[in-house]
Amino acid sequence: MFNPVDFPEPTLVSVNGVELEVFEAGRRNSGEPIVLCHGWPEHAFSWRHQMRALAAAGHHVIVPNQRGYGNSSRPAEVTDYDIEHLSGDLIALLDHYGYQDATFVGHDWGAFVVWGLTLLHPSRVNKVINLSVPYFERGEKPWTEVMEATLGGDFYFVHFNRQPGVADAVFEDNTFRFLRNMYRKNVPFAEPQPGMALINLARAETPLGEPLMSDSELAVFVSAFESSGFTASINWYRNLDRNWRLLADVDPIIRQPALMIYGDRDVVQRSENLADFVPLVEVVSLDCGHWIQQEKPEETNQLILTWLERQGAAHGH
Known part of the structure; x- marks a missing residue:
């Protein structure tokens, strides 16, 4: 059982006009740097099971709370959370x-x-390892428009964009319940209910499936969001179409070696044509839901470490 007191103390680092709360393992400049980037509604703490294993393998492990999260800065402007700013921070x-x-x-x-x-x-990325969310092909139309047309106005990406502030307020009123209901595993398949699924989740009395983590681990996430609120992190979603525009002129092919890890029971859709955009990708999946590295920590570590070792061997390190 993971004890939150085992998690390293953070440093506040000033970068790119903001301060990021950064957690580290391994020694600086002693091994290959590896940067772990959390999702929503998460926190650097979601990588707690990976940090020590990667440091033990000789990496300098850098785990920021990205802008909008934890004790990192939360700029007020929505556009401060576009891909240019988020990647600029890293x-x-x-x-x-x-x-x-x-x-x-x-x-x-x-x-x-x-x-x-x-x-x-x-030039700043030597290898890519991504979990759950594959490469999004940049089609003819902005992503939110496509989602609205195919998935409807209640789909959370669309709702966050079309009804700013509505979901944020519900999550803030129900922070503990929302996160407790969100971080589950072995969730049985349920028919979608009318309304916005995440708002329904935040208000649900009883969670489905089994808890993903201990109460003391959950408390780390709950206290972080009780202090930061949800708006800054949801602002990431509100830049989806702006990101689509910002990526208009870049070469869409990822040329680095890449590892894509899916969860077999994750609701996020897999990519049909990942190798077209990421030719050097290796795809693997684990028998789990969305919270891959927290639900299957040992297996995730093993996959990552074995893949990194093979990459190193292939390049004669």
Whole structure:
């Protein structure tokens, strides 16, 4: 059982016009840097099971609370959470530590950021490992429009964009219940109910499935969101179409070696044509839901470490 007191103390690092709360394991400049990027509604703490294992394998492990989360800055402008700012924070973090490039690992929104970061700053990323969220092909129409047309106005991405502030307020009124109901495993399949699913989840009396983590672990997330609120993190969603525009002129191909880890029971859709955009990708899946690295920590660590070792061997390190 993981004890939250085992988690490293953070440092506040000034980068790119904000302060990021950063947790580290392993020694600086002693091994390959690896940056772990959390998703929504998460926290650097979601990587607690990976940090020690990666540090033991010789990595300098850098785990920021990205802007909008934990004790990191929460700028007021919605556009301060676009892919340019989010990836700029991570590049500035590499500069802060004096690294030319690093391996980036992302889960959920963190994966979306890592894909975008790799397109915008290819020379700063040497390998990509993403969990749950595959590369989003940039089609003819902005992503929110496509989602609205195919999934409807109650789909949470669309709702966050079309009804700003509505969901944020419900989550803030029900922070504990929302996060307790969200972080579950072995959730039985249920027919979708009318309304906005996450608002329904935040108000549900009884959670489905089994808890993903202990009460003391859950408390870390709950106290972080009780102090930060949800608006800053939801602002990431409110830049989806802006990101679609910002990525218009970049080469859409990811040329770095990449590992894509899916959860077999994750509700996030897999990519049909991942290798077209990420030719050097290796795809694996674990028997779990969405919270891959927390639900299957040992297996996730094993996959990542074995893959990294193979990459190193292939390049003669």
